[in-house]
Amino acid sequence: MSTGTGGGFQDPPAEVFAEAAAAFGLLATPARLHIVWALAQGESDVTGLAERVGGTLPSVSQHLTKLKLAGLVRSRREGRRQVYLVDDPDVVTVVRLMVGQLAERARHPAQEPVRLRELGA
Helix, strand or coil, rough: CCCCCCCCCCCCCHHHHHHHHHHHHCCCHHHHHHHHHHHHCCEHHHHHHHHCCCCHHHHHHHHHHHHHHHCCCEEEEECCEEEEEEECHHEEEEHHHHHHHHHHHHHHHHHHHCCHHCCCC
């Protein structure tokens, strides 16, 4: 019978899972995920991000506001520009790992396992 310790590891409190789910929820849109991916490569202003991710300035600005409120990105003033950067290095690690792995699979489709979207994720 399982003790629920997962091989000696204790489960984090429910609040931790709720916080993680909220962070993943914010990253669940392709546009926001692309913005965080771009910011993981280096800081940028809204115009640069809009060009890179193919979004409109108002749309990218709204996404940045949500990411900023969640504490995933922050901004600083540089003259007349607002420059954005990722505020949580652990988010950068997760995004780089997930997107990097999926990009690698896309380059080698013969080795591709079942896709996440086929699982209803």
